[in-house]
Amino acid sequence: MPAHPMLTTTRLLLRSFTLVDAPDVHLLAGAREAASTTLHIPHPYTRAMAVEWISTSAESYAHGVLVNFAIVRRLDQVLMGCVGLDIDPQHANAELGYWLGIPFWGSGYGTEAARAVLQHGFETLLLHRIHAAHMTRNPASGRILQKIGMTYEGCLRQQIRKWGVFEDIALYGMLDQEYAQERSHDTAALSVDRRPL
Numbered sequence: 001m002p003a004h005p006m007l008t009t010t011r012l013l014l015r016s017f018t019l020v021d022a023p024d025v026h027l028l029a030g031a032r033e034a035a036s037t038t039l040h041i042p043h044p045y046t047r048a049m050a051v052e053w054i055s056t057s058a059e060s061y062a063h064g065v066l067v068n069f070a071i072v073r074r075l076d077q078v079l080m081g082c083v084g085l086d087i088d089p090q091h092a093n094a095e096l097g098y099w100l101g102i103p104f105w106g107s108g109y110g111t112e113a114a115r116a117v118l119q120h121g122f123e124t125l126l127l128h129r130i131h132a133a134h135m136t137r138n139p140a141s142g143r144i145l146q147k148i149g150m151t152y153e154g155c156l157r158q159q160i161r162k163w164g165v166f167e168d169i170a171l172y173g174m175l176d177q178e179y180a181q182e183r184s185h186d187t188a189a190l191s192v193d194r195r196p197l
Helices: 019-029 032-036 049-060 111-125 139-147 176-193
Strands: 012-016 066-073 079-088 093-102 127-135 151-162 165-175
Touching: 019 032, 019 049, 019 066, 019 079, 019 093, 049 066, 079 111, 079 139, 093 111, 093 139, 093 176, 111 127, 111 139, 111 176, 127 139, 127 151, 139 165
Parallel strands: 093 127
Antiparallel strands: 012 066, 066 079, 079 093, 127 165, 151 165
């Protein structure tokens, strides 16, 4: 099995989860406000659930169908959340997912982490398409997808039921050629910025 990748950004280290992280995952994902706006985190969320999730994630990575990263702040090594790709190898696509603990909302960490994993998906895993979804009552999650260049693809009305309430789901996606085009624009902008006045 290949070693789990480690990604770095300006402020973040994205690494594999270990069972040592279970108490922090339990604390962060266990907050009702955090669970409320995610598609898959239950509430209450126990420490045993955190241990099982970390173990299952490692097994799924070994089978090439999932790669989850712990979002860690480089400054102090604090674990802040998770970002990952749920991979469909047959069709070369993946679903991007992420969550952050409440103390870390609104600081741009989610966007920074999602952008790094998007790059990993297209440049290292050579995926053809990456998509993501969020509840429409959680517009902050949608802003992350917009900032990393994903295209809004539509709304699935009352697609899921969360805690007894049917929720609308907004869909976003990006193709590999769109990612390459955005990267070339970024490179062109940088080259322009470097020209002497």
